[in-house]
Amino acid sequence: MKNSGYFSQFGGAYIPEILVPTFDELESAYLAAREDESFWQEYLDIMSTYSCRATPISRLDNLTEQLGGAAIYVKREDLNHTGAHKANNVMGQGLLTKRMGKKRVIAETGAGQHGVATATMAAKFGFDCTIYMGAHDVARQRPNVFWMEQMGATVVAVTEGSQTLKDAINEAFRDWVTNMEDTHYVLGTACGPHPFPEMVSWFQSVIGTESRAQMLERTGKLPARVYACVGGGSNAMGIFSGFFDDKDVELVGVEAGGRGKGVGQHAARLAYDDATIGVAQGYKTYFLQDNDGQMKDTHSVSAGLDYVGVSPILSALHESKQVRFEAASDADVVAAMQKTVRNEGLIPALESSHAFAQAYAEAPTMSPDDNILINMSGRADKDIFTVADAVDDPKWRQFIIDKAEQYQNAGATK
Numbered sequence: 566m567k568n569s570g571y572f573s574q575f576g577g578a579y580i581p582e583i584l585v586p587t588f589d590e591l592e593s594a595y596l597a598a599r600e601d602e603s604f605w606q607e608y609l610d611i612m613s614t615y616s617c618r619a620t621p622i623s624r625l626d627n628l629t630e631q632l633g634g635a636a637i638y639v640k641r642e643d644l645n646h647t648g649a650h651k652a653n654n655v656m657g658q659g660l661l662t663k664r665m666g667k668k669r670v671i672a673e674t675g676a677g678q679h680g681v682a683t684a685t686m687a688a689k690f691g692f693d694c695t696i697y698m699g700a701h702d703v704a705r706q707r708p709n710v711f712w713m714e715q716m717g718a719t720v721v722a723v724t725e726g727s728q729t730l731k732d733a734i735n736e737a738f739r740d741w742v743t744n745m746e747d748t749h750y751v752l753g754t755a756c757g758p759h760p761f762p763e764m765v766s767w768f769q770s771v772i773g774t775e776s777r778a779q780m781l782e783r784t785g786k787l788p789a790r791v792y793a794c795v796g797g798g799s800n801a802m803g804i805f806s807g808f809f810d811d812k813d814v815e816l817v818g819v820e821a822g823g824r825g826k827g828v829g830q831h832a833a834r835l836a837y838d839d840a841t842i843g844v845a846q847g848y849k850t851y852f853l854q855d856n857d858g859q860m861k862d863t864h865s866v867s868a869g870l871d872y873v874g875v876s877p878i879l880s881a882l883h884e885s886k887q888v889r890f891e892a893a894s895d896a897d898v899v900a901a902m903q904k905t906v907r908n909e910g911l912i913p914a915l916e917s918s919h920a921f922a923q924a925y926a927e928a929p930t931m932s933p934d935d936n937i938l939i940n941m942s943g944r945a946d947k948d949i950f951t952v953a954d955a956v957d958d959p960k961w962r963q964f965i966i967d968k969a970e971q972y973q974n975a976g977a978t979k
């Protein structure tokens with residue numbers, strides 16, 4: 566166990582002995598890249614030519630007027646390639662993989678968004694790519710699996726345990742132990758053993774750096790509050806880090822309130838007091854776990870926020886009260902998304918809609934002289950099945966039934 570990578574009491578690297586040299590190699594490569602200005606320039610270049618950086622800031626004119634109170638601005642991470650901030654992390658780690666001279670990448674994915682982003686990066690850089698995914702998730706997320714395979718990735722359906730994300734993480738680590746010579750593990754969020762939380766936050770800090778400058782240029786001052794949804798915590802770390810030195814900017818992290826309080830109903834680790842401090846998956850943080858350290862079930866309408874742990878850096882910022890944590894319910898989140906689509910023509914992902922829901926609740930209580938900024942971490946194309954179900958659209962249901970019949974008839978005549 567190493568001593569570096571602690572934020573207050575959180576973080577660390579609780580890893581098997583055999584992986585220590587690999588983590589040392591990664592940490593050295595990461596630290597050297599941070600020292601090397603040309604690395605960051607190469608990163609910004611690729612993000613501006615292959616993704617959509619700098620992403621703009623949009624003012625929600627209609628909702629600002631309707632809700633009253635603070636003026637609402639949105640950072641448009643949905644405009645990144647593959648539709649979310651995840652591109653910032655995977656492209657950064659791709660450049661680092663090249664720098665380490667490795668030729669293969671692996672990743673774990675739950676809903677499949679990080680898998681698609683990693684497969685995209687691997688196709689672009691010419692890496693071999695294996696994505697681990699729980700067998701249940703493979704069954705639920707066929708569109709994402711389809712694209713990963715089209716991009717040349719091998720998608721491994723993990724049939725161990727609950728056949729979901731945590732089993733996929735275990736398998737990915739098993740692969741890494743066997744293949745660490747030529748393989749980099751592209752972890753998807755600001756969690757896991759050191760240096761991942763710090764390194765992923767560094768790549769995502771491009772969001773915060775841009776946002777701060779854009780708000781100053783656009784409005785002549787800093788926003789009063791900045792809102793971001795919190796799954797593992799990478800988009801939140803990204804936008805918040807632009808404002809850590811600004812004492813008057815309040816940072817608000819919004820977790821998955823799900824169906825409400827109670828075991829298995831939500832994934833709020835910091836907003837509610839159900840989570841306790843522990844060590845799992847290689848790092849120390851707040852986990853939704855029972856007294857024996859068994860992980861509890863979680864629930865969220867958005868797959869991307871449905872996780873038992875949280876970034877150790879955010880746990881430290883929670884403790885020091887530099888970030889306020891709230892939870893938004895599934896129902897409020899779907900309503901906030903619909904409100905945004907209808908009034909502004911923006912389609913925030915269900916994850917991002919948590920930040921919108923909280924911001925919409927608070928904006929009317931604030932002064933019209935204040936501006937607030939919401940991180941729109943991604944777009945909702947991927948959520949069409951969930952959202953169409955939630956709003957129970959009869960025409961969508963008929964479309965799915967017709968599609969299924971088409972396939973059935975084609976099968977019958979084969």
Ligand SMILES: *Cc1c(COP(=O)(O)O)cnc(C)c1O
Binds near residue numbers: 649
């Ligand atoms: C994956 C995802 C998240 C959650 O991840 P963080 O690491 O907490 O940012 C949030 N929003 C979108 C759109 C995502 O795809």
